[in-house]
Amino acid sequence: MVGLDLERAGQVSTEVQRVLRKLGVEPEVVRRAGIVCFEGEMNIVLYTPGGRIILLVYDDRVELIFSDQGPGIPDIELARQPGYSTAPDWARELGFGSGMGLPNMEANADRLEIRSRLGEGTVIRATFFRRRDEA
């Protein structure tokens, strides 16, 4: 993915959902993974020069891994707080950057791990457990 490529931002999420559906993953997981992927994708597009998204599907869980070459997150605890945002005005005018990205990823993933190094980039892993008995 390329940073600031706004026309195509969001494509990965819909593609991820298509793949998950095809693999017979439970609709509830497909929905949550789509939402998390969208937020992660927008983070890469808005804040970094580029990055990649990896989708891993296991019998018991789905993982989405976002890795970017971005500036890194100086204070992860702060960034996890709802409403905290460093977004420029143009991002807000596009309907993003209200400081809900990471909190919304957290709300929709069963587990969210963030590793970030300033000047090098950020890696986020979102895990979704498949509850097949309920599906």
Place this chain on the structure above:
Amino acid sequence: MRLREVAELTGARFLSGEELADRAVGAAFAADLLSDVLAMVREEGVLLITGTVTAQVVRVAEVMNLAGVLFVRGKIPTKSTVEYAAAAGIPLLATPRTMYEACGILYTHGLPGAKRKPLPYEHDQLGSPPP
């Protein structure tokens, strides 16, 4: 309420998905901030009322399985966005009315607001308003 009635009541025209005009709309959510849509809308089959016409709106509609999108104040997305929506089977409607008017008309005709996810920070640091 069906998409057809949404169009009739708000004077909107279909940009895409007119063949789905009989699709039922369960509830509505009005927002320009797509992150709000992603964070707050819980159910499927919701009509999004928005003034945001970027390509991401259609992606969000797809990811969230929305019933359709109603663009307000005569704004319409680019041709490629409309074409994408048509191919993906997402109904897009456009009305010259403002978001306030569109909400008012649809609410008055019985369309309920979408159920929201409770967010932890909605009742945070400040407590209650000054007396």
Place this chain on the structure above:
Amino acid sequence: MKLEEVAERLGLEFWVRADPEVEVRGGYVSDLLSDVLAHAEAGDLWITHQRHLNVVAVAKLRGVAGIVLARGLQPGPETLRRAQQEGVNLLTSPEDAFDTAGRLHRLLFP
């Protein structure tokens, strides 16, 4: 209808009560500051999910009747202070923008 009465009928809470006697002539719903700057009318009650501090400046410039933060959002301390300084009515609604706008619309044009 006066803002005080609108607030009472819709269950809005005043956070900054700068001028509760102001006449509410209509409504405007938007989360985009540029949109409000360009299109909101004086006397509109502005309903928004936008929590950015600049809502106060935009409200002042357009002369709206007040700002209503919807869906139970609470104003940040900076926003609160700015609204007090600028004398801009600031209210909150427990409902989201669609329901708040819908009820205001029905109240003003029954």
